[in-house]
Amino acid sequence: MAKSSLPVIPRIVFGVVEPAMLVWAYKDSLExxxxxxxxxxxxxSADAVPPQALVLLLQLTNVYLLLAAVAVLxxxxxxxxxxKWYLVAVALADYGHVHACYRGVGPDVxxxxxxxxxxLWGGVGVSAALNVLRWATLLGxxxxxxxxxxxPAPGARKTA
Incomplete structure (x- = not known):
């Protein structure tokens, strides 16, 4: 097994499960x-996607594959x-992701x-759960x- 600086549970979640979910989203959105x-x-519901939305959707789809590769690396x-800095960056990006869902569906939904x-459960629920796991990992x-x-990395918290 490759050596990783992450403990086992975060390594599996962020290095296997999350990239697999991103590849699934990539495949699902392309199909x-x-x-x-x-x-x-x-x-x-939509019967057709406007061309502008299709371009944005396919660009987002491409980002899913990019994020999966970055997550693994x-x-x-x-x-x-x-x-450490990957987890910080993605944890902060989680807030933008959840906010985008909030703005898109409105407060009532x-x-x-x-x-x-x-x-929406994936966009908000999974993002929030991963966010908590990211910060928990960073806090040791x-x-x-x-x-x-x-x-240990500079600033890494020591555990017993």
Whole structure:
């Protein structure tokens, strides 16, 4: 197994599970862009996607694949500082992702979880859960980030 600066649970979540979800989103959005577009905000439906929206959707789709690759590279790196700053950057980006969902569906749908579809649960629920896990990892809840061949990363919290 490749050496990683992340403890086991975060390594599996951020280096395997999250990239797999991103590749699934990439594949799903390429297979049926109209359905993927319509699913972003319940109860919206679309028979056709405007060309401008299709361009943005396919650009977003490309970013999913890019993020999957970056997640794998940064989660399986032996450099603790790379993993640490990747987790910080993605944790901050999680807030923008959740805010985009809030802006898109509005407060009535956003705060009424019974009206959420699977896509909104992924956009908000999964992002929030991953965000908590990212900060917990950075705070040392699963053990400290360490360079497998060197001392712990600067600022990494020591655990017993």
């Amino acid at each position: 049926n862009p109209t359905a993927f577009f319509a699913a972003q905000a319940p109860p919206f 940064c989660s399986w790196t032996s450099h603790a500082s790379i993993a 956003f705060w009424d979880t019974s009206s959420w579809n699977a896509m 809840a699963f053990g400290r980030l360490r360079d497998p061949r060197g001392p």
